[in-house]
Amino acid sequence: MNVVVCAKLVPTGTPTLGPDHLVVRSGVDAALDPGDEYGLELALQLTEQHGGDVRVVSMGPDEAGQAVQRALAMGASRGVLVSDPSLRGADALVTARVLAAAIATAPFDLVVAGVESTDGYTGTVPVTVAEILGIASVTAVRRLEPSDAGARIERMTERGYDVYECPLPAVVTVTAGAVEPRYPSLKGIMQAKQKPVDRPSLHDLGLSDTTATQTVTAVTDAPTKAGGEIVQGDDAVGRIVDLLAEAKVI
Amino acid sequence: MAGAAWVFAEVAPDGPHPAALELLTHARSFDEAPAAIALGPGAIAAATELGAYGAATVYASDDPVFAEHPGRPAAHVLAGLIEAEPPEVVLFAQTYDSRDVAGRLQGRIGSSLMGNATSIRDPRHARAEIFGGTKLVDVELAGPAPTLILLRPKSIAAEPTGGTARVVPVEADVPDDVRGARIVERNEEAASGPRLEEAKVVLAGGRGLGGPEAFAILDELANEIGGAAVGASRAAVDAGWVPYSYQIGQTGKTVKPEVYLAAGISGALQHIVGMKGAKRIVAINKDADAPLLAMADLGVVGDLFQVLPALTEEIRRRKGS
Numbered sequence: 001m002n003v004v005v006c007a008k009l010v011p012t013g014t015p016t017l018g019p020d021h022l023v024v025r026s027g028v029d030a031a032l033d034p035g036d037e038y039g040l041e042l043a044l045q046l047t048e049q050h051g052g053d054v055r056v057v058s059m060g061p062d063e064a065g066q067a068v069q070r071a072l073a074m075g076a077s078r079g080v081l082v083s084d085p086s087l088r089g090a091d092a093l094v095t096a097r098v099l100a101a102a103i104a105t106a107p108f109d110l111v112v113a114g115v116e117s118t119d120g121y122t123g124t125v126p127v128t129v130a131e132i133l134g135i136a137s138v139t140a141v142r143r144l145e146p147s148d149a150g151a152r153i154e155r156m157t158e159r160g161y162d163v164y165e166c167p168l169p170a171v172v173t174v175t176a177g178a179v180e181p182r183y184p185s186l187k188g189i190m191q192a193k194q195k196p197v198d199r200p201s202l203h204d205l206g207l208s209d210t211t212a213t214q215t216v217t218a219v220t221d222a223p224t225k226a227g228g229e230i231v232q233g234d235d236a237v238g239r240i241v242d243l244l245a246e247a248k249v250i
Numbered sequence: 251m252a253g254a255a256w257v258f259a260e261v262a263p264d265g266p267h268p269a270a271l272e273l274l275t276h277a278r279s280f281d282e283a284p285a286a287i288a289l290g291p292g293a294i295a296a297a298t299e300l301g302a303y304g305a306a307t308v309y310a311s312d313d314p315v316f317a318e319h320p321g322r323p324a325a326h327v328l329a330g331l332i333e334a335e336p337p338e339v340v341l342f343a344q345t346y347d348s349r350d351v352a353g354r355l356q357g358r359i360g361s362s363l364m365g366n367a368t369s370i371r372d373p374r375h376a377r378a379e380i381f382g383g384t385k386l387v388d389v390e391l392a393g394p395a396p397t398l399i400l401l402r403p404k405s406i407a408a409e410p411t412g413g414t415a416r417v418v419p420v421e422a423d424v425p426d427d428v429r430g431a432r433i434v435e436r437n438e439e440a441a442s443g444p445r446l447e448e449a450k451v452v453l454a455g456g457r458g459l460g461g462p463e464a465f466a467i468l469d470e471l472a473n474e475i476g477g478a479a480v481g482a483s484r485a486a487v488d489a490g491w492v493p494y495s496y497q498i499g500q501t502g503k504t505v506k507p508e509v510y511l512a513a514g515i516s517g518a519l520q521h522i523v524g525m526k527g528a529k530r531i532v533a534i535n536k537d538a539d540a541p542l543l544a545m546a547d548l549g550v551v552g553d554l555f556q557v558l559p560a561l562t563e564e565i566r567r568r569k570g571s
Contacts, residue, residue, distance in 0.1 A: 093393075116501065127354050135430075160437045162435065167431070217390050232552055237564050243530055246530075247450075247508045
């Protein structure tokens with residue numbers, strides 16, 4: 001089973017906005033999105049058990065190469081990084097078009113992504129990629145195993161979980177906690193530097209229009225709520241009970 | 251401006267998703283006669299309630315294909331309806347199921363999609379909160395109509411109009427090659443007590459609980475208060491202590507109770523997004539620097555393993571006297 005993993009570089013600290021109202025992505029501490037590590041781990045386990053290899057695909061500034069390197073160090077065998085100044089400020093649709101084109105540069109059985117990024121949280125890009133590729137998708141996956149029909153998949157729901165039969169190829173998004181991501185070994189980190197990373201241009205991918213359809217017109221501070229009372233020790237219980245009584249819930 | 255706004259209404263045999271009623275309420279602020287699209291078992295019956303919350307027209311199909319194959323067939327049918335008579339905007343709830351439909355639809359029609367909106371001014375202008383609700387971002391959407399905007403649940407309160415919707419049956423013409431993954435089994439956890447989203451009091455546990463056993467302390471307190479629901483932070487869910495259905499936050503549920511009591515939750519931005527609308531916030535943490543203490547109406551610096559049982563005992567004592 002050949003698996004493609006989508007990887008995003010996200011700021012590790014509290015993100016900040018630049019004068020262009022976009023998240024500052026260059027010159028800040030950043031790492032592979034922790035949400036992507038679960039998908040990567042699932043992909044590595046699948047290929048270790050059933051054969052095939054893992055290709056990691058990322059779109060971002062040059063620094064996004066760090067996210068690709070991390071994935072290679074964890075065990076992916078090759079990387080694809082799409083980096084172009086015109087992609088700065090790319091919206092969900094442009095991102096999905098770029099990822100879909102990069103994914104389609106080689107055959108695959110499964111595409112794995114995080115449920116949503118830790119900086120943007122839109123959470124629609126993976127299914128849009130699936131639609132562009134014309135294949136099935138299941139989101140919020142906590143378990144996946146190959147089956148006669150393709151894959152048997154467990155998806156989290158608001159009240160429990162559903163089991164799916166899913167034809168392959170397909171796109172899945174993997175929830176945090178589904179698997180325990182491994183740490184890259186020293187050997188893995190050394191080997192990662194030798195692994196191939198393709199850097200196709202937008203032209204190579206057959207993409208021309210990468211104009212974002214969204215413009216941030218204003219950023220303002222949300223009204224902040226003043227902090228309340230801080231108590232310690234023996235007063236605490238009485239004060240909580242008072243508050244519950246004020247709220248008329250006891 | 252009639253026919254400008256459509257609402258994608260999630261439906262189930264027991265009625266429309268509460269977020270669908272919020273979407274209709276919000277759509278009415280810029281379209282006096284919004285339409286709702288309801289697909290799946292229960293859709294036609296749901297039209298009565300959707301109409302009562304302002305839907306002038308409900309495009310509905312009870313076909314089971316929409317429940318057996320979530321997402322893809324709904325996007326296919328929506329794309330067909332849009333092609334016939336495009337509205338200016340389609341509103342979705344920011345839930346796992348609706349955003350799968352929205353993402354699919356975007357791939358089909360190439361419209362602009364905005365996630366996590368908290369208010370919508372008109373089909374081309376909406377606002378979102380970012381960084382845990384500390385910044386408000388106003389966004390302008392371009393591209394072909396309709397725009398696709400996902401509104402976070404509980405961003406506004408649903409208000410009925412007492413209206414009646416015209417029901418337009420929709421043909422569920424879904425070819426096999428756009429059905430995709432199929433549900434073969436559903437598993438629901440046995441639920442006791444009120445649902446998290448509806449409870450007047452929410453008690454939430456985080457990493458500070460140290461393990462699954464400690465959730466029994468919250469259950470006991472919930473029981474004593476009555477009408478309280480127990481939830482959790484992402485850290486506690488990821489650790490496997492409680493199921494995902496407990497999760498409150500950006501990923502997970504949004505709650506707006508009268509009282510929110512957080513025990514052993516430090517207050518990551520992704521958690522705050524899901525609970526900052528609570529009327530009163532109580533936070534218990536042994537770390538005086540926990541960010542949630544600073545935004546709580548009542549912050550308790552202390553050991554939750556002492557405070558919570560003592561609190562349960564005190565409520566029991568007061569009720570007894």
